Amino acid sequence: MKSGFGVFFAVAVTLSLSWLGFVVAPAVQLGSAKQTTVLISGDTWPQQRTGEATLGQQIYRANGCVACHTTQMRQDGIICDVVLAKPGKNPVAVTNLLSTLKLSGLTKDQADEVSQQISDKGGTAETHISATGPDIKNDWGVRRSVAADFLYDAPVQLGNLRAGPDLANIGARSASSLLMQHLYAPRSINQASTMPSYKFLFDVQKIGDAPSPDALKDLPKDAAPADGFEVVPKPEAKQLVAYLLSLHADVPLYEAPFTPAAPKP
Amino acid sequence: MNPADTNQDCSAKIDASCRVPLLVLFNGAALWLVLGLALSLFASLTFHAPEQFSCCPYMTYGHAVAAASDLLVYGFVIPAALGVMLWIFARLSQDKLELPLVVFLAGHLWHLGVFVGTVGILTGHSTGYQWLEYPRAADALLGVAFVLIAISAFATFGLRKERELYPSHWFLLAALLVFPWIYSSANVFIVTNHPVRGVGQAVINWWFANNLIFVWLALAGLGIAFYFLPKIANRPLHSRFWALFAFWTLLLFGTWLGIPAGAPVPAWLPAASQFASLLMIVPIVATAVILKNILWGANVKCFGGTYCYIRFGSVMFVVSALMLVAAGCPDFSRTVEFTWFGTAQAQLQILGFATMILAGAIYEIIPRTMGTALPFEKFKTLQFFASVLGVLLLVISLAVAGIAQGKSNFASGAGKIALMVSTTGWLFLLLGSLSLLLNILVMTMKWKLGLAKSAWAAITAPLADSEVKS
Amino acid sequence: MSEENQSSSQLSNAEPTATRSTVPMWIIVVTLLLAFFGFVYFDKHSGWFDATVYAPYGTADQLANSQPVSDAAKMLIVGRKNFETFCGACHGMDGMGKVGQFPPLAGSEIVNAKGFHRLCFIPLEGLNGTIKVKGQEWSLNMAAMGAALPDADLAAVITYIRSSWGNKASEVSADDIKAIRAEIKTPAQIQGPSLMSIPE
Numbered sequence: 001m002k003s004g005f006g007v008f009f010a011v012a013v014t015l016s017l018s019w020l021g022f023v024v025a026p027a028v029q030l031g032s033a034k035q036t037t038v039l040i041s042g043d044t045w046p047q048q049r050t051g052e053a054t055l056g057q058q059i060y061r062a063n064g065c066v067a068c069h070t071t072q073m074r075q076d077g078i079i080c081d082v083v084l085a086k087p088g089k090n091p092v093a094v095t096n097l098l099s100t101l102k103l104s105g106l107t108k109d110q111a112d113e114v115s116q117q118i119s120d121k122g123g124t125a126e127t128h129i130s131a132t133g134p135d136i137k138n139d140w141g142v143r144r145s146v147a148a149d150f151l152y153d154a155p156v157q158l159g160n161l162r163a164g165p166d167l168a169n170i171g172a173r174s175a176s177s178l179l180m181q182h183l184y185a186p187r188s189i190n191q192a193s194t195m196p197s198y199k200f201l202f203d204v205q206k207i208g209d210a211p212s213p214d215a216l217k218d219l220p221k222d223a224a225p226a227d228g229f230e231v232v233p234k235p236e237a238k239q240l241v242a243y244l245l246s247l248h249a250d251v252p253l254y255e256a257p258f259t260p261a262a263p264k265p
Numbered sequence: 266m267n268p269a270d271t272n273q274d275c276s277a278k279i280d281a282s283c284r285v286p287l288l289v290l291f292n293g294a295a296l297w298l299v300l301g302l303a304l305s306l307f308a309s310l311t312f313h314a315p316e317q318f319s320c321c322p323y324m325t326y327g328h329a330v331a332a333a334s335d336l337l338v339y340g341f342v343i344p345a346a347l348g349v350m351l352w353i354f355a356r357l358s359q360d361k362l363e364l365p366l367v368v369f370l371a372g373h374l375w376h377l378g379v380f381v382g383t384v385g386i387l388t389g390h391s392t393g394y395q396w397l398e399y400p401r402a403a404d405a406l407l408g409v410a411f412v413l414i415a416i417s418a419f420a421t422f423g424l425r426k427e428r429e430l431y432p433s434h435w436f437l438l439a440a441l442l443v444f445p446w447i448y449s450s451a452n453v454f455i456v457t458n459h460p461v462r463g464v465g466q467a468v469i470n471w472w473f474a475n476n477l478i479f480v481w482l483a484l485a486g487l488g489i490a491f492y493f494l495p496k497i498a499n500r501p502l503h504s505r506f507w508a509l510f511a512f513w514t515l516l517l518f519g520t521w522l523g524i525p526a527g528a529p530v531p532a533w534l535p536a537a538s539q540f541a542s543l544l545m546i547v548p549i550v551a552t553a554v555i556l557k558n559i560l561w562g563a564n565v566k567c568f569g570g571t572y573c574y575i576r577f578g579s580v581m582f583v584v585s586a587l588m589l590v591a592a593g594c595p596d597f598s599r600t601v602e603f604t605w606f607g608t609a610q611a612q613l614q615i616l617g618f619a620t621m622i623l624a625g626a627i628y629e630i631i632p633r634t635m636g637t638a639l640p641f642e643k644f645k646t647l648q649f650f651a652s653v654l655g656v657l658l659l660v661i662s663l664a665v666a667g668i669a670q671g672k673s674n675f676a677s678g679a680g681k682i683a684l685m686v687s688t689t690g691w692l693f694l695l696l697g698s699l700s701l702l703l704n705i706l707v708m709t710m711k712w713k714l715g716l717a718k719s720a721w722a723a724i725t726a727p728l729a730d731s732e733v734k735s
Numbered sequence: 736m737s738e739e740n741q742s743s744s745q746l747s748n749a750e751p752t753a754t755r756s757t758v759p760m761w762i763i764v765v766t767l768l769l770a771f772f773g774f775v776y777f778d779k780h781s782g783w784f785d786a787t788v789y790a791p792y793g794t795a796d797q798l799a800n801s802q803p804v805s806d807a808a809k810m811l812i813v814g815r816k817n818f819e820t821f822c823g824a825c826h827g828m829d830g831m832g833k834v835g836q837f838p839p840l841a842g843s844e845i846v847n848a849k850g851f852h853r854l855c856f857i858p859l860e861g862l863n864g865t866i867k868v869k870g871q872e873w874s875l876n877m878a879a880m881g882a883a884l885p886d887a888d889l890a891a892v893i894t895y896i897r898s899s900w901g902n903k904a905s906e907v908s909a910d911d912i913k914a915i916r917a918e919i920k921t922p923a924q925i926q927g928p929s930l931m932s933i934p935e
Contacts, residue, residue: 017521030468064327068327134675156464356750510758
């Protein structure tokens with residue numbers, strides 16, 4: 001190129017292409033996203049966070065939790081199991097058929113074929129779909145994260161490094177007391193943890209007339225306070241835990257389908 | 266330049282015109298480099314004794330690592346690159362630097378922005394977006410400062426005598442245009458009170474991060490390398506058209522990388538990034554061909570000199586870019602995504618490629634602009650070897666740790682040994698960076714002292730009769 | 736001064752230059768090949784910009800095929816398909832009917848009746864004459880549009896009608912249709928005034 005204008009042209013053309021593709025198009029496509037419906041149950045998703053949880057999101061941001069934790073689950077594929085729903089008019093034939101078929105660990109096409117074979121014999125089969133992937137294998141969640149999970153987040157902190165576990169579904173697999181204890185003394189739960197202890201989110205105070213209902217219970221010896229003292233979470237800790245408990249990615253959506261577990265009677 | 270000036274005088278005049286603006290930029294940059302590496306070392310140490318390092322709420326790992334990363338890029342790499350760019354433009358234009366006062370002011374503005382940003386992160390005002398953690402006030406300062414410096418660069422460029430552009434011109438001009446575009450876009454779309462809704466913020470964040478850490482650093486670093494390497498090796502760059510090809514393909518394909526394969530976004534976004542990753546092989550090959558042609562058979566004896574720095578940095582660009590492409594391959598990305606491998610690649614790009622090239626360039630430029638030799642020449646050599654050792658220890662240990670982490674499906678963390686090696690790497694890098702700071706500070710102090718002395722002498726000199734009113 | 740410093744200070748006046756060798760063909764070929772394979776990958780894995788397609792699904796069809804379908808949902812899908820084929824033209828795809836011609840199904844008390852018995856007779860036998868729907872009188876002639884449909888399909892259509900557009904009434908099974916069909920000895924179009932004498 002012989003002139004500065006040529007360089008300007010090169011940059012303008014190439015950068016505007018990626019700007020259109022990765023800034024404008026997502027701003028339009030993802031920025032105009034609305035609530036979606038959960039499969040089968042028809043509930044709306046996502047639900048708005050409580051005030052505590054919204055404040056907790058800012059505590060998460062201010063403390064830089066995103067430096068070690070991701071909140072994005074991945075998925076490799078789906079796996080299907082075929083289950084007999086109704087034996088139909090010919091239960092014996094259907095039972096005989098079932099004993100010859102592979103019923104679990106199928107692809108969707110294989111599952112459809114097996115379903116058809118069962119239908120032909122008069123029975124009704126149901127296909128149960130589950131998501132598979134390394135993150136799901138780690139019991140971190142039941143499906144991948146999708147855009148709908150982050151609709152009300154500001155800022156969206158997906159994270160880049162897993163020095164600690166993924167938190168996309170932490171609300172479904174943890175409880176308030178466990179999270180509080182983990183924040184106060186991570187090594188009391190996982191010896192090998194390199195997470196800093198966020199003791200400054202808690203107060204160690206003298207037990208008054210009665211122990212505070214919020215006090216952390218059953219702390220192991222090296223994390224427990226002295227006799228007559230209790231560890232009480234500050235409002236920031238409660239907000240952070242409320243936020244963590246609000247992190248769910250456990251409902252089936254059109255974009256990330258799976259057969260939900262039957263509701264308990 | 267006066268046509269009566271000899272070539273030597275002309276160069277000296279050009280160098281001298283850059284002195285004050287470059288000192289502002291380089292002094293601050295060297296200080297931020299030391300602070301950034303010190304914070305990174307501290308952050309790395311917290312992994313070895315997490316309980317002991319949990320004392321101070323301001324210095325938790327989450328704060329330290331964000332502040333440190335931003336200090337390295339916004340504190341050191343960008344102002345240093347801008348300073349080197351200004352000098353290269355002045356040299357290629359065969360004319361003095363234009364608007365030095367603007368750069369002087371803008372340099373201070375930039376460093377103020379970095380200071381405000383760092384304090385903001387450490388006090389809990391981080392925005393939460395990677396590579397954009399500085400609060401908005403700091404972003405505004407940085408944006409304005411960059412544009413002011415770019416104005417000076419464009420003015421210097423516009424007054425060039427030789428009208429045909431040298432390849433470094435393309436790369437460096439592109440860098441001056443790319444940063445304001447991506448920075449303002451990122452600030453308008455996400456670092457604002459009404460960001461794009463939902464996960465669109467993350468996509469734009471990834472676009473910005475890739476265009477800053479990969480594309481911008483590549484443009485600045487390669488532009489500087491393509492200037493110094495042929496100059497020192499006394500051979501022409503081979504060739505103009507290879508460089509043009511590398512330039513266009515870097516911009517065309519490199520700007521589309523950055524979306525992780527497992528991201529919670531519709532499939533077309535990671536697929537587009539993976540498509541671009543595949544095509545990215547082409548500019549990497551083109552750059553490798555250009556570098557091979559300069560470096561192979563160059564016959565430059567170098568022991569920790571500028572040529573060593575820039576040669577090492579350029580080769581590290583090819584390595585880190587290959588790591589980035591590998592991390593974009595569908596199967597390999599499944600293993601190394603969200604592991605220390607990504608950190609290793611980013612640090613190789615920042616510390617192994619950009620910092621080394623910039624340090625070498627600064628060591629070459631500063632003595633010329635000051636007109637004196639480096640006060641601690643040996644430290645320059647020490648810094649080279651310490652930095653090379655530090656980069657290799659840091660990157661290799663984290664890359665291996667990342668692959669192991671991925672293969673074990675996050676059952677293990679980084680592993681004690683890998684962390685210890687990486688901490689040692691940070692230590693070597695920090696020790697090396699002290700040399701740059703020491704050299705620049707001492708030269709600046711000596712010069713200022715000299716100015717003060719001559720000013721004092723002029724003030725206290727007896728007045729001539731003609732100057733005294735009778 | 737080291738050798739390198741000597742040589743660089745000797746060069747301080749000469750700015751670097753570049754040769755003009757052209758770029759060889761092989762790199763262009765490599766670029767085009769990579770672009771081709773990359774495009775094939777994009778075609779297979781991108782879902783072509785569909786906002787609902789996420790990896791591991793590559794296309795919208797793959798995603799649609801992987802939805803877990805409960806029996807109830809399956810029935811509604813079949814019911815909707817058949818409704819739109821056989822009933823929608825007159826009663827409207829939105830169940831609102833056509834003013835002056837075909838009565839609405841949305842909010843109709845005949846459709847929403849607690850029992851489905853009377854409602855099922857209409858598609859099985861047809862209707863002729865005047866009936867009252869939502870306070871309005873409709874004079875019409877409807878053929879037995881559902882008489883030719885298999886039991887399961889007609890059950891699905893009736894279920895779909897009874898649960899769409901705000902209607903909230905119970906579902907109908909294939910066996911129910913079979914039983915009602917058995918009641919009809921000789922099919923004859925229902926006369927308008929005698930519709931309400933059929934038990935619900």
